[in-house]
Amino acid sequence: KARVLDGRVCKSAFSYTTGLAMVRRTAEADIVRLRKYETPIKRVARNLCLDPALIAAIISQESRVGLLLDNGWDQERHKYGLMQLGGQQHQPFGVWDSEEHINQCSTILVLAINEVRARHPTWTWDQQLR
Numbered sequence: 001k002a003r004v005l006d007g008r009v010c011k012s013a014f015s016y017t018t019g020l021a022m023v024r025r026t027a028e029a030d031i032v033r034l035r036k037y038e039t040p041i042k043r044v045a046r047n048l049c050l051d052p053a054l055i056a057a058i059i060s061q062e063s064r065v066g067l068l069l070d071n072g073w074d075q076e077r078h079k080y081g082l083m084q085l086g087g088q089q090h091q092p093f094g095v096w097d098s099e100e101h102i103n104q105c106s107t108i109l110v111l112a113i114n115e116v117r118a119r120h121p122t123w124t125w126d127q128q129l130r
Contacts, residue, residue: 026060033065037082040099044106054129055106058083072096081105 045052083105094100
């Protein structure tokens with residue numbers, strides 16, 4: 001069962017298995033909007049040695065491929081872009097749905113993954129990514 005806080009679903013209320021099923025359904029619903037970004041996602045992924053599906057999944061989960069955004073911003077105007085870059089931590093590059101912005105957010109993702117890998121070298125890749 002999901003708890004609702006301020007009209008939003010509390011993500012931690014879902015089991016891991018239920019969460020995966022929900023992520024899968026969300027991604028399937030977003031696939032048409034994701035096609036618009038297929039080329040920039042693939043270019044960024046190739047340049048950063050990332051799986052394009054990972055970038056697409058983050059875009060789907062964070063902004064529903066822009067569906068949840070108002071001129072690139074979330075409802076609280078704290079996060080910006082398809083991948084929801086925290087505006088207080090980083091100065092956004094490019095337009096919210098541009099390749100430049102996808103590259104910026106994906107670069108931050110790579111740095112974060114590398115930080116986790118350095119701290120936990122014995123973890124599996126799935127554990128590090130999670």
